[in-house]
Amino acid sequence: MTTVATVHEGTDSPYALSHLDALESEAVHIFREVAGEFERPVILFSGGKDSIVMLHLALKAFAPAPVPFSLLHVDTGHNFPEVLEYRDRTVARHGLRLHVASVQEYIDAGKLRERPDGTRNPLQTVPLTEAIQQHRFDAVFGGGRRDEEKARAKERVFSLRDEFSQWDPRRQRPELWQLYNGRHAPGEHVRVFPLSNWTELDVWQYIQREEIELPQIYFAHEREVFKRSGMWLTAGEWGGPKDTETTEKRLVRYRTVGDMSCTGAVDSDATTLAAVITEIAASRLTERGATRADDKLSEAAMEDRKREGYF
Amino acid sequence: MTSPTEQLAEQLSATTLLRFATAGSVDDGKSTLVGRLLHDSKSVLADQLEAVEHASRSRGQETPDLALLTDGLRAEREQGITIDVAYRYFATPRRRFILADTPGHVQYTRNMVTGASTAELAVVLVDARNGVVEQTRRHAAVAALLRVPHVVLAVNKMDLVDYAEPVFAKIAEEFTAYAASLGVPEITAIPISALAGDNVVDPSANMDWYGGPTVLEHLETVPVSHDLTTCHARLPVQYVIRPQTAEHPDYRGYAGQIAAGTFRVGESVTVLPSGRTSKVSGIDLLGRSVDVAWTPQSVTLLLEDDIDVSRGDLIVPSDDAPATTQDVEATVCHVADEPLTVGQRVLLKHTTRTVKAIVKEIPSRLTLDDLSQHPEPGRLVANDIGRVKVRTAEPLALDSYAHSRRTGSFLLIDPADGTTLAAGMAGDAFAAEDTPTTVDDEGWDF
Numbered sequence: 001m002t003t004v005a006t007v008h009e010g011t012d013s014p015y016a017l018s019h020l021d022a023l024e025s026e027a028v029h030i031f032r033e034v035a036g037e038f039e040r041p042v043i044l045f046s047g048g049k050d051s052i053v054m055l056h057l058a059l060k061a062f063a064p065a066p067v068p069f070s071l072l073h074v075d076t077g078h079n080f081p082e083v084l085e086y087r088d089r090t091v092a093r094h095g096l097r098l099h100v101a102s103v104q105e106y107i108d109a110g111k112l113r114e115r116p117d118g119t120r121n122p123l124q125t126v127p128l129t130e131a132i133q134q135h136r137f138d139a140v141f142g143g144g145r146r147d148e149e150k151a152r153a154k155e156r157v158f159s160l161r162d163e164f165s166q167w168d169p170r171r172q173r174p175e176l177w178q179l180y181n182g183r184h185a186p187g188e189h190v191r192v193f194p195l196s197n198w199t200e201l202d203v204w205q206y207i208q209r210e211e212i213e214l215p216q217i218y219f220a221h222e223r224e225v226f227k228r229s230g231m232w233l234t235a236g237e238w239g240g241p242k243d244t245e246t247t248e249k250r251l252v253r254y255r256t257v258g259d260m261s262c263t264g265a266v267d268s269d270a271t272t273l274a275a276v277i278t279e280i281a282a283s284r285l286t287e288r289g290a291t292r293a294d295d296k297l298s299e300a301a302m303e304d305r306k307r308e309g310y311f
Numbered sequence: 312m313t314s315p316t317e318q319l320a321e322q323l324s325a326t327t328l329l330r331f332a333t334a335g336s337v338d339d340g341k342s343t344l345v346g347r348l349l350h351d352s353k354s355v356l357a358d359q360l361e362a363v364e365h366a367s368r369s370r371g372q373e374t375p376d377l378a379l380l381t382d383g384l385r386a387e388r389e390q391g392i393t394i395d396v397a398y399r400y401f402a403t404p405r406r407r408f409i410l411a412d413t414p415g416h417v418q419y420t421r422n423m424v425t426g427a428s429t430a431e432l433a434v435v436l437v438d439a440r441n442g443v444v445e446q447t448r449r450h451a452a453v454a455a456l457l458r459v460p461h462v463v464l465a466v467n468k469m470d471l472v473d474y475a476e477p478v479f480a481k482i483a484e485e486f487t488a489y490a491a492s493l494g495v496p497e498i499t500a501i502p503i504s505a506l507a508g509d510n511v512v513d514p515s516a517n518m519d520w521y522g523g524p525t526v527l528e529h530l531e532t533v534p535v536s537h538d539l540t541t542c543h544a545r546l547p548v549q550y551v552i553r554p555q556t557a558e559h560p561d562y563r564g565y566a567g568q569i570a571a572g573t574f575r576v577g578e579s580v581t582v583l584p585s586g587r588t589s590k591v592s593g594i595d596l597l598g599r600s601v602d603v604a605w606t607p608q609s610v611t612l613l614l615e616d617d618i619d620v621s622r623g624d625l626i627v628p629s630d631d632a633p634a635t636t637q638d639v640e641a642t643v644c645h646v647a648d649e650p651l652t653v654g655q656r657v658l659l660k661h662t663t664r665t666v667k668a669i670v671k672e673i674p675s676r677l678t679l680d681d682l683s684q685h686p687e688p689g690r691l692v693a694n695d696i697g698r699v700k701v702r703t704a705e706p707l708a709l710d711s712y713a714h715s716r717r718t719g720s721f722l723l724i725d726p727a728d729g730t731t732l733a734a735g736m737a738g739d740a741f742a743a744e745d746t747p748t749t750v751d752d753e754g755w756d757f
Contacts, residue, residue, distance in 0.1 A: 015573075015605050016535055019328040019407045028597060028609035029568040032549040036622045036663065060597045061609070064562060065554035146398045153397040160729075174396075174425040174646045176734045177720045178568070179660055183729030197409055199400045285358050 020206055024057065027194040029178060030157060031061040034139045034192055035068050037182045041139035041192075042099070042132075045071040047083035047090075047215060048257035050143030050195055053203055056212050057194060058141075059094065069141070070097040074128045076120040076259040077104030078238040083257055086215040099135065101127035118239040119262045129165040132189060139182065141192045147199045148286075157196050163187035200255075204280055208273045219276065220253045220268045231264030255280075327535050332411040332426035332459070334450040335436030336419075340467045344436060344505035344526075345399065345412055351512035352527060354401035396425050405531040419446075420679070420694035421646040423453045424734050428720070431535055432461040434526070435486075439472045439502070443485045449679040451486065455493035455741050456642060456696065458716055461533050462490060463499050465526060470504040474517040493682075494742025501526055542606070543633070543710065544572030545718045546626040547662030552611055564595060564611035565620055570662065570717035571710075572628075573605040574612065579629040582620050583708035588629055589616040606717075623664035625708045625718070633718075635706035639668075642677075642712075642740040643699050643723065643733040645691040651699075651723070651732055652690040659703055659735075661721040667704040668723070674698045677740070691733070698740070699733075711738030 017025065034041050043058065045051045058067045073087060091098045103123050106112040112123050132140060146153045156172050158180040173181055182190050195203070207214065225232040225248065226241040233240055235247045238261050252265035253276070270276045335341035349355050363379045370376075399410040411426030413419075427433055433454040437447050454462050464486045472478045483500035490498050501510055502521055509515035512527045524532065552564040574580075578591045593613035594604050604610045612626060620626070627633065639659070645651050651670060659668040676688040676697040684698075691697045701723070712719030723733040 016327050017608070018326045022328045022607065024597065025568060025607055025609040029549070032566050032568075032609070033663070036550045061566070062550075062552060063595075063598055064556075064559045065552050147400045150397075153399060173731045174421055174734070176425055176428045176646075176722060176731070177717065178429070179662075179720065179722050181660065181722060181724060181729065181731050183658075183724060185728065197398065197400070199402075199407075201402070202407075 020202065020209060023198055023202055024060075024206070026178075026197065027054075027057045028061040030180070030192060030194040031058050031141075033180055034141070034182070035062070038139040038190070040135065040137050041069045041141065042072045042135070042137045043067075043069050043141040044128075044143065045073050045087065045098070046143075046257065047073075047079075047087040048143070049203055049207065049214060049218060050145065052090075052212060052214060053198075053206060054141060054143050054194060055090070055094075056210060066095060070099060072099045072101065072128075072131060072135075072137070072140070074101045074124045074131070075103065076124060076261075077102065077107070078120050078236075078260040080215070080217055080234070080257065080260060082217050083215045099131060101131040103127055120238075120259045121262050124259075125165075132165060133163075133187075137189060138184065139190050139192055141194065143195055144193045145195050145198050145200070145203075146193075155193060155196065157193055158182050159191040159193065160184060161189050161191055165189070167191075200286075201277070201280055204273070204277050208277060215257065217254045217257065220251055220271045222249055223252050223265065224248070225250050225252060225265055232266070233264060234260050236260055326406075328407045328409065329432065329530060329533065329535050330409045330411070330430050331432040331434065331530065332413055332423070332430035333434045333436065334413060334423050334426075334453070335434075335467075336446040339436040339438050340505045341436050344434075344465065344467065344503070344511065345410065347505045347508060347511045348410075348527065349399065349401055351508060352401055352403055396422055403527065403531055408530065419449070420453065420644060420696065421734075423450065424457060424644045424646070427454060427457040427459050428716075428734065430457075430459050432463065432530070432533055433459045434463045434465055436465050436467050437482060437486070439466050439468045439478055439482065442482045443489065445680045447486065448489060448681075451490045451495065452493060452679045452682060452741075455490065455495050455743075456644075456736065458712060458736075458742065459495075461497045461499070462495050463501060463526065463529060464490075465505075466500065466502045467505050469502045469509060469515075469518065470507050474502075474509075474515075476518070476520045479521075492743055494744075496742070499523070499529055501529065542572035543631050543714060544574055544628050545570040545662075545710070545715060546574060546610075546612060547664070547718070548620055548622055548624045548626060549663050550622060551620065562613075563617070564613050565624075565626065566609070566611045567626075567663070568609045569604060569606040571606050571715045573603055574610070574626075574628075575603045580612075580614070580626050581629045581632045582618065583625045583627060583632060584635045584706045585619065585624070587618045587620075589614040589618055591615075623662075625662065625664075627708070633708050633710050635708050637703045637706050638671075639701045639703060639707065639709060639721075639735075639737060641699060641701070641721070641735040641737045643691070643697060643735045645693060645695045645697070645733045647725070647730050647732045648693050649725075649730070649732075650690040650692045656726060657701075657732060658724040658726050659701060659707075659721055660724060661707050661709060662718060664707065665724070666707065667726070668701045670699060670723075671702050672700040674700065699735070701735075709737050712736035713738055713742060 103120055106127055144152055154169055156175050184190055224235045226235055226245045235241055241247055251269055253268040254265055270279045333341055364375045366379050367376045397412045399412055401408050413422045413426035435450045466479050466482050479502040487498050502518055503510040509517055510525045514525055546567045546569050548565045549567040552566050554562050576591050580591055581588045592615045594601050595611040596604055653670055653673055655670045657668050659666050675684040675686050676695055710718040719737045721735040722731055725732055
C-alpha cells in the first residue's frame with residue numbers, strides 16, 4: 001500500500017521532521033551502521049522500557065528481515081518476575097536468540113561475593129564483561145541515554161572499551177558528523193548507544209505513538225512495599241524488609257526497571273500511557289534521582305561503575 | 312497567562328528538534344549561560360539542583376554554582392574545568408533542544424569542531440568588556456569552516472558595562488563584518504548578562520534599547536531545515552536487506568539514511584562508483600510504503616533492476632550525479648595527539664565507505680587568529696587546521712562540503728589502532744572563497 005508522505009503541521013517547512021521522527025531515524029541509522037561494520041553485535045535486553053524501545057527500533061530498521069543480532073540479559077537474580085515473563089515472551093514472539101549472564105550463578109560458584117547492603121547492581125559488571133569476552137561480542141548495544149546522568153552526558157554513541165571493558169572518559173574518540181568510527185583491536189569492543197539523544201519523555205512519547213507493549217509494573221498497581229533510604233522497595237526474598245522495616249500496601253508504579261534491591265517505586269495512580277506521560281512531564285525529579293539507590297552511593301558513582309565496564 | 316495544564320499540553324506537542332553548540336573561552340561565562348538556559352527554562356529538576364546546592368555548599372560557596380550542572384566527570388569537578396564535549400537536553404513548549412556543550416580550554420579547536428559538526432546553530436560568547444578578541448575570531452572561523460547555518464553572537468556581561476548600547480553596537484558591528492567576510496550566512500547579535508539573566512530566557516528590563524529576541528526565543532524560532540528542492544539527493548547504502556523468507560523471497564532493499572535532498576518512486580537513479588543505473592520502484596519508510604522521502608529519513612530503497620549494490624555505494628539521481636575521484640583536496644582539522652604527516656598511510660571514511668588512502672601533500676596550515684596560510688608545514692598537530700591532498704585506493708563520490716555537510720565530510724583514521732586522526736571537509740575552506748561560476752567544479756575537479 002502506498003501512502004502520501006506526512007506533512008507535519010506547525011513546523012517551519014513541509015520537510016521538517018517531528019522530533020520523534022528525527023530521533024527514530026538517527027537510532028535506525030546507528031543500528032544499520034553496526035550491522036554493516038561489525039561481526040558479532042548483541043543487544044543488552046533487560047525488559048526495561050529503554051531496551052524495549054531499542055528492540056522495537058531494531059525490528060523496524062531491518063524489516064521485513066529479522067533483527068540480525070542476538071540479545072544478552074544480565075540477570076541479577078533479583079529481577080521482577082513480571083519482567084522476566086515479558087522478556088521470555090518477547091524473545092519467543094520475534095524468534096530471537098537470548099543469552100543470559102547470571103549474577104546468582106557467579107555468587108553460587110564463589111566468583112562474586114554478596115555486598116553487605118544487598119545491592120546487586122554493581123555485581124552485574126563481571127558477568128557482563130565475561131559474557132562479552134566468552135561470546136566474542138564486538139558491539140554491545142545499550143539503552144543508556146545521556147539525559148540520565150551527568151557522566152552519561154559525556155558518553156559517545158560509539159564508545160570504545162578495552163579488553164577489560166573499561167571506559168576512559170579522557171581518551172574518547174571525537175564523534176564527528178554521523179561518521180561513527182567503530183574500529184577496534186581484537187579483544188576490544190564498542191558499546192553502542194542508539195538512544196543517546198533521547199530523553200525519558202521522548203521514550204514515553206515514542207512508546208505511546210508506536211503502541212509498544214510494556215511490562216505491567218510500569219503502570220500503577222497495588223504492591224507490598226517498605227521504605228529504605230527514602231525509597232519504596234518491593235518486599236521479597238532478596239533481602240527486605242529487615243527487622244526495623246515494615247511493609248505496607250501502596251498504589252505505586254516503576255519509572256525504571258532494574259534490580260529489586262535498588263529500584264524504587266513511585267506513588268502513582270497512572271494506569272495508562274497518557275497518564276504516565278502527564279506524570280513524567282510534570283515531575284520535578286529525574287528518573288534516576290527518584291528511583292535509583294545505586295546512583296546515590298557517591299557523586300561519581302555512575303562514572304566509577306562505567307570505568308569498570310558497566311554500561 | 313497559560314495554566315500549568317495548558318503549558319504541559321504545549322510542551323508535549325513541541326515538534327521540532329534543534330541541535331546547537333556553544334563556544335566561548337574560559338572566562339566568558341559559557342557554563343553560566345548554559346546553566347542559566349537550563350535553569351530558567353525549568354529544565355533542571357529538583358534532585359539535580361539539590362545535588363548542585365549540596366556540592367556548592369561543601370565547597371564553601373554561598374550561591375549554587377550553575378556550572379556544576381554541566382561538569383559531569385570527577386576530574387572536571389576536581390579541576391573546575393570542562394574537559395570534553397557533553398550533550399544536554401531541554402525542551403520548551405515550542406521546541407526540543409540538543410546542546411553540544413563544548414569546552415573553551417586548551418583543546419578548543421577539535422572540541423568545537425566536534426560540537427559544530429552536527430550543529431545547525433552556534434552561540435559564540437564574547438565578554439562585553441573585552442570585545443572581539445583572537446578567540447572570538449577563532450570561534451567564528453570554526454563555525455564558518457564547519458558551515459554552521461546560523462551563528463549567534465552573545466555579548467555577555469552587559470551588566471559590567473552599564474548595559475550601554477554603544478558597547479554592544481560596536482562589538483556586534485565588528486563581529487558581523489568579520490563573520491560575513493568568512494561567508495557565515497546568518498548572524499544574530501544579542502546583548503546578555505548570563506549571571507543576572509538579562510535576555511537569556513527573559514527579556515531584560517535593563518536594555519530598553521534592544522528590540523530583538525532573547526537567546527531562547529531565537530533558538531525557538533530559527534528555521535531548522537532548508538529548501539530541499541534545491542539539494543542534490545544522496546543515499547549512502549548502509550546495509551542490504553534480504554530476508555530470503557517464504558514471505559519475502561525476492562525482497563532486496565538498500566537501507567540508508569538520506570544524506571541530502573529527496574527521492575521519489577519512479578525516479579531514475581545511478582549507483583556510484585559503479586555507474587549502473589535503474590529506477591526507484593519503491594521506498595519503505597520504516598515499515599510503511601511512501602512515494603517520496605527526504606533527508607534525514609532512514610529508508611529502504613527498492614530498485615527495478617537486480618543490479619549489484621552493496622554497503623558503501625552511493626545512490627543518486629541519474630541527472631545529478633557527482634563525479635568520482637581518487638584525489639581528494641580538503642580542509643582538515645587534526646584531532647589526534649599524534650601528528651599527521653606527508654606520506655602517511657591512513658583510512659578514509661566517507662559516508663558508509665572506508666577506503667585506504669595516503670596523505671600526498673599538506674599544502675598549507677591555517678592560522679585561525681588572522682586566517683593567514685602557513686605554506687608547506689610538513690605536518691599537522693593536534694588542533695591544527697590545514698589543507699591536505701589525499702590519494703585514495705578506490706574512487707569516491709565526494710561532494711563539496713559547501714553543498715552537503717554529510718556527503719562532503721570524511722574522517723581520516725589510523726589503520727593500526729583505529730584512532731580518529733582528522734575531520735575532513737572537501738572543497739573550499741570558507742564560503743567566501745566560493746565563487747558562483749566555479750562552485751560546481753570545486754568539489755571534485757582537482
